Amino acid sequence: MIEAVKIWNEPNNKSHWDPLIDPEWDLFAGMTRLAGQAIRAENSGLTRVLGGMSPIDPSFIHRLELKGALDEVDVIAVHGFPLDWNLWQIDEWPAKIQEIRAVTTKPVWVTEVGVSSFGSEEVQAWGVKKTAELLIGRAPRIHWYSLYDLPMAWGATTRHREAEGSSYYRHFHMGLLREDGSPKPGVEVYGQYAASMGLCQWFHFEDHRLDEAVAWMRRLGVRHLRTGLSWADSFRPGALEWFDRQMEALAEFETTVTFCFTPEHRGIEPHHTSAPQVPEEFAEFCAAMVRRYAPPTSVGTVAAASPALFTSAPSARPVLKEGSASEVQAAALGE
Numbered sequence: 001m002i003e004a005v006k007i008w009n010e011p012n013n014k015s016h017w018d019p020l021i022d023p024e025w026d027l028f029a030g031m032t033r034l035a036g037q038a039i040r041a042e043n044s045g046l047t048r049v050l051g052g053m054s055p056i057d058p059s060f061i062h063r064l065e066l067k068g069a070l071d072e073v074d075v076i077a078v079h080g081f082p083l084d085w086n087l088w089q090i091d092e093w094p095a096k097i098q099e100i101r102a103v104t105t106k107p108v109w110v111t112e113v114g115v116s117s118f119g120s121e122e123v124q125a126w127g128v129k130k131t132a133e134l135l136i137g138r139a140p141r142i143h144w145y146s147l148y149d150l151p152m153a154w155g156a157t158t159r160h161r162e163a164e165g166s167s168y169y170r171h172f173h174m175g176l177l178r179e180d181g182s183p184k185p186g187v188e189v190y191g192q193y194a195a196s197m198g199l200c201q202w203f204h205f206e207d208h209r210l211d212e213a214v215a216w217m218r219r220l221g222v223r224h225l226r227t228g229l230s231w232a233d234s235f236r237p238g239a240l241e242w243f244d245r246q247m248e249a250l251a252e253f254e255t256t257v258t259f260c261f262t263p264e265h266r267g268i269e270p271h272h273t274s275a276p277q278v279p280e281e282f283a284e285f286c287a288a289m290v291r292r293y294a295p296p297t298s299v300g301t302v303a304a305a306s307p308a309l310f311t312s313a314p315s316a317r318p319v320l321k322e323g324s325a326s327e328v329q330a331a332a333l334g335e
Helices: 026-042 058-066 090-101 121-135 167-173 185-191 210-220 239-249 279-293 325-332
Strands: 002-007 047-053 075-080 108-113 142-145 198-200 224-230 254-260
Touching: 002 026, 002 224, 002 279, 026 047, 026 058, 026 279, 047 058, 047 108, 047 254, 058 090, 075 090, 090 108, 090 121, 108 121, 121 142, 121 185, 142 224, 185 210, 210 239, 224 239, 239 279, 254 279
Parallel strands: 002 047, 002 254, 047 075, 075 108, 108 142, 142 198, 198 224, 224 254
Antiparallel strands: none
16 A cells, blocks of 8 residues: 655755756745645645655755745655765764754654665675664664666666766666566565565666566565656656556555656756746646545555546646647647
8 A cells, every 4th residue: 555655756966856946945845845735635644755865964854844845744754875875884874863853853764775786795785784773663664775776778867977986887786686686695684674674666667577576575575665656757658557557566565655757848947857847737746646546535546547637727737648648748738
């Protein structure tokens, strides 16, 4: 079932939110408020999570609080990769969580934590055990990133490509399973903690790994999963069919679903990290996804398909509808 929805991903990381467009996060705060309100209107019992911070920064929370963004979320999330990208040691994890608890009364979840096997698969296995020892019991939700290595052919969502030595290439070695699906030593270690430390696994559009991933998660005893539904993907032909298939396949897990990624034609700049031209459109996408996959009367089930996922209010734009890519895009543009 869907237990929580997450508004965006790493908004203080330029790989996921463009600071040149929104240097003070005013647009992000406004979008978060609208999305949080829209989610609450559809299902008031659904936990709303602020997109996980990376880096972990108490001043960022303070900034968003002053802008009213925290009024419409229930949980603060953090991401950390001290053995790969962060400038702090893995033993500092408890202190990093405490830094955020010191500036908010909301629960703090760790929705991405991981160790790359770029340098050594044995180091990754050690990192799984060390992370579990440091975080289990200190955070209500922990999501290990990730189950699968990112295929090299897909490319990583980052803006510092190859600029910092091995930094870019580490993205492709974060999985407990190699790209071909074969297990690394870390997967056996992870299995010892799977009941208490969930997984974060992003599924690309029509991802061929979905069914195998479900089989692995069952085998490992995973209970909590974090994944995502892409606003940008919602404009692809067959988007609803893929979203339905993904969410039905994952229905047995207690899932946190992340809503993010701006469609190029709906951004202030044509990039998935851009603030949207019309933030209400992102809120409408969030509302439609909650209405379809987490309605208050049947949380965790795929609702019956509806010919119109969005309301007929003047500001609403039917992002998800059947038809060709050009028809979907035209509908979103109001043409």
